[in-house]
Amino acid sequence: MQITRQADYATRAILYLARAGTGERIATSQVAKEQKIPPSFLAKIISQLSIAGLLHTSRGARGGISLSRAPEQITLLEVIEAIDGPIQLNMCVERNGACAHEENCPLQPVWGDAQDELVNRLRSTNFLQLSR
Secondary structure (H helix, E strand, O other): OOOOHHHHHHHHHHHHHHHHOOOOOEOHHHHHHHHOOOHHHHHHHHHHHHHOOOEEEEOOOOOEEEEOOOHHHOEHHHHHHHHHOOOOOOHHHHOOOOOOOHHHOOHHHHHHHHHHHHHHHHHOOEHHHHHO
């Protein structure tokens, strides 16, 4: 499993803003340049993060982006799921009846436990921790 490049860019953009400080408005061009993210790609990412309630955006000469909450209130899981959707290691973990072998499959509990561990780790990691 590998997160998408878009999710990776999103986490780097949020981390950059977290390091800048709560309420600090940064030009998207600066984030793109500093984090080596293609500007057109970053615009799409910012839109998704804004819809998810993680960023505030403003246009104009004094425009830019800022975190909508304090860094300690934004988790790595939220950012990844805002871009990639819910984490799912295998279809059998989320949907009953998705697998014909579900009744006696020794793999399903392993996938479920691994997914739970990953989700819990991402949920317990916030951007204040990462920014230090």
